[in-house]
Structure formats: C-alpha cells, structure tokens
Amino acid sequence: MLDLTISRRSLFGAAAAFGAAGALRLPDAAFAKAPPVGTQAPFFYRFKLGDLEATVISDGPLSPGPLAKIYADAPKEELEKLLAAHFASPDAAFEQNAIVVNTGDRLVLIDTGVGTAKPFGPNSGRMLQNMAAAGIDPKTIDAVILTHAHPDHCWGCLAADDAPNYPNAQVYMAEADYNFWTDEGKLNNPQIKGMVAGTRKALTPLRERMSFVKDGADVVPGIKALHTPGHTVGHTSYVVSSGNQSLLVGGDVVHHPAVSMARPKYKFGFDTDPDQGVATRVKTLDMASSERMPMLAYHFPWPGIGHVSKEGDGFRYHPAPMRVVSE
C-alpha cells in the first residue's frame, strides 16, 4: 500500500533543496534544528586603570535567600515596592566579584571567593577556573588582600585538600578581623561558630605569611587601605590608584544594587554591627559620589564596577559600560 504520510524530515529536505536552488524558501519550514548550546563565556573582565591592568574574576554567585529576611528590619512593603521599581528579584543573588591587579611589580588578588565550600548554593567556587580562563596562574599571585574574613571573601585561600591556592602570596588583612574571626572562644557562639571554624581553617595556616594593614597606609604601592568597619570589626576597603585614576574596592560596604544604594540606612543582616555598617555605608558612598570615584562592589551584578551619585535620601548606582574589545 502506498504511504501517503509526508514526514517532517522530507519536508525539510525538500525545502532545503528548494533553498539551495536560490528560490524563495518556505517560511514555515525549519532547516537546521541546531540544539541548544548551553555553554557560557568565562567570567573575567579585563580593563586598564591608569597604567595598571586589572581583571575582575567571578567566583560565581551566592544565593543566601529572600531579601526580606536579610533586611529583616526594613518595612516589608517598602522593600517590596523598591525591588519591584528596580525590576529586582525578591531573592538575593549576590555575585562574588574579586579583582586581580597587576601593579607592575606585584600581582595582587583582592578577596578570594568562598572556595569549594557551598554555604550559599551550588554556583560558587569558580574562581580558579575563571582565573585560568583569564590567563592568570595562581602561583604568580604575589599578594592576597582581604577586605574581611567572611567565608565568601577568604575561604578561597585554601583548596579542597587544604593546600594554599596562592602558594606564593603574602596575605594582607586587618588585624581586628583576623583576631575576631579566628578566635577560638567564638567556637561556642551558635550564630557564628560555623564561620569561625571555617575561617580558622582557612587563615590560621597563613598566619606566618600575613601582614596586617593600617588605615590610610599603602598595602603595596598603589593600593591604600581604608578602614570601613561595621560589616565586620576590621572590614577594610582599598583604593587602587594609577596616574589620575582610582578605583574604590568596597568589599561589603554595599550588597544589593537597589537596596544598598536607594536605602543605605536599611540594616544588613550579615553585619556584625549593623548600625556602624549603615554609618560606614553612607560615609563611603558620600565619598565615592563627591569624588566621582568608581567602585567595585563585590556583590553587585557582574562585573560590579560603577559610579555613585546622590539621589533622594540615598544614592544611585551607575554601572560602568564594559569595554567590549578583545585585545
């Protein structure tokens, strides 16, 4: 019996042959049926700051939960309206934007990401793979500078096998933060004992190659420490400068591109001293806006570099356009 069904495949073949002859194609036929690809480009972003080469490198995003819980003191309805007005998700998606700065004679990494632990979702721990894609060998990192000793900023000092990820690096951080977050006495504090245990493991083996930073002093030439406490007791920002250009590496002074900016006085749930965190945030954003200094915000959307202006009772974030040129 003659089969009168025409398979989709035959139609495609007919259409393709038709097209190859240069004639008008059937507008409702599909041709190649390419599968989804699924890959993503590596997340590193390179730019010049004066004479310096800088590279933002992602350790992958964290998913610490609903913003209404993280900003538990914020008026619930006001927070919801703010997020909707900024087209922002009610759930936090905090990036981890670390930065490598080549100062000319040192290769400096500021903050390490959370490393192989996954306290906030499955998508973190990508620092080394993105660093490799960026052409940077962890063995060539001369200095690891930490903004503070929270897991997502320092646990990446160590690999899963407890070997140092940056074996040739001197480590720089605030002494107050080192002392606080490696304090054996806090292993009994149910709220932070997990963080303290992990940070003890990550940082105490590095104690002998550690230098403590001083507010206002150069950590290495071209990178100055700026004490910005509240998020943690020793939280430190860094100003990277070359020629007449500067970048404020702000660590966790800010956390969310809408909330931290428009409502800088909302208390942030992960701050050790939320009131001091508010005061530091307002002071730092005032400085960045009045000096028109760009800022790298560790947890802001990739790659986290932008300017700050005053707006209403708060501030507005202006993401810097990425330079889309492959050198």
Place this chain on the structure above:
Amino acid sequence: MLDLTISRRSLFGAAAAFGAAGALRLPDAAFAKAPPVGTQAPFFYRFKLGDLEATVISDGPLSPGPLAKIYADAPKEELEKLLAAHFASPDAAFEQNAIVVNTGDRLVLIDTGVGTAKPFGPNSGRMLQNMAAAGIDPKTIDAVILTHAHPDHCWGCLAADDAPNYPNAQVYMAEADYNFWTDEGKLNNPQIKGMVAGTRKALTPLRERMSFVKDGADVVPGIKALHTPGHTVGHTSYVVSSGNQSLLVGGDVVHHPAVSMARPKYKFGFDTDPDQGVATRVKTLDMASSERMPMLAYHFPWPGIGHVSKEGDGFRYHPAPMRVVSE
C-alpha cells in the same frame, strides 16, 4: 675588588627563600612580576527566555564621534550636564548587540553587525569570532531577521569575499527598508550614497531568499514584528516570546543609555525622520515600561538587556543583572 651592590634579583631570591621557610615576607619586595595578560573573554552572553535559548553576541563597538554632533539639536550645555550626571563619555561608544534565538526548531539571528567594513572605528567586525566562541556555526543559522538596513545591522550578511556569512538562512526584513536602502536612484544622494552602495552589495544578492515582514505578524513562530519607523522608513522591532516571558528586540529605537532614556525627545542624527524617530521612541518605551517588558538595546552597553521605567519627563534604564553561571 668585592662587589657590594645587591641586585634586585638577589633580594627577590632571598625574600622568596625566606618565604618558603614560612617566615614573614618582606612587605616591599616583589615576587613573581607577572606580565600583563591583555586578553579579554569572548563577548557572548547566553540566557533562557521561557523555553528558548538566547545568546547575545557582540560585533564589537562603534565609535561614531562626539555625542554633541550626533545630537546636534540638543541644548549643548544640557547635554553635557546629562552626560556628566550619568558618568558617560562625551564620545559615543555604540555597542552592536546582536542576538541569536534558538526557538526550538529554528536558529534565528537578529541583526548581523557591520561585518568587515570599518566605517566607525577599528573594533567592529567581531561577530563570527564571538559566534564561534559561543559554539554557534553560521551555517546552522536558519533565519537572519533585520531590524533595518543600516550598515551596522546588515552589512555583516556578507563576508569580505562577498560570500554569504549565513549561507542557509532565509532573510527577513521590512520591504520599505529594502526598497529605500537598495534604491539605485539614491546612489546620487551625497549624504547616503555610501550606505546605499554598501547595502545594495550586502542585500541584493539575498533578494531571492528574502521574505518581507508584516507589522504585528509572526516572522517565525515566537518572534513577532513591530513596525517602529523613524530611524529608517521600515525600522522594525521584534518581540521574542516563550511561555509568559517576552523580550523586545528594539534595534535602533534607542541609542544611548542616558540620552535616549532621559531625553527621548532629543533628535538622533542618524534617523531618516528624526521627528518620527522621537514619536516611535516615546511610544515604544511607554509600552516597554507599562508592560514591564525587558528590552535588548542594540547599541547600549554590553550586553544591552534591561528594563525601562518612567522617570521625570523621560525614562530610566535598568540593566538586567547578568546570570553569572557557566552551565
């Protein structure tokens, strides 16, 4: 005679040995002196829209000159203040954010970039290299859909040797734009003869595999045409939809993330009918903001996807956070 000079190299060696022994390193010594790397990640960005896979692909930025010349009718001082308030350069840096959409049975490219010609600076012409990095073979593109027939949107249909870059693609565009920009009679018009000559070369060989789009009709299933004239006579935006998600591919309805949004009524120098361009811009941005529909803006900073809200007499652009997950 004994040489008392100590080379920097010896100091480094001593410091390194010191460090290897676990003792405190000299804080003012450099260790690895890694050279600048200079490479950049490929500029493709992949995301899901409902069930569809979409990939923004950069053809590289254009540098068409000072914005004060492009917006020649704008009050000079007001424009300067606006750019400063948005931390924007006085010179235009227009990205070329093309998009590939895999609809499930078709692989669709919307706009092609300027291709190998360099009318606006050296950094364009990167479509095929970024597409390759994205894992997309140009031969698998089933449909090329054009927003309009300007060089930076359609000249990339052809390779430098005049071979088609997308040999298996049906081409879709507005008939009015095809007729206008391939009109032999306009080869005598000194203002546009170069564009017409180039577009004739790029598009007339594809005429037999070309279908004309109709306002409000599906071009292919899931991609609807929306007549948005002014920038060119047949300028067409496209709404890509899957499930309850939609993306407005806005072509050149907008051009600059500060100026087009905050001052949508400024006339744009590259519009064929600047007054109609203004009316279309306001109408389209009104639609995007009231429907909370995200937009791909071809010339906005990478990757050009964001939301629109009303602000003052104009609009505000909210770049969408990039999803920083390598699948």
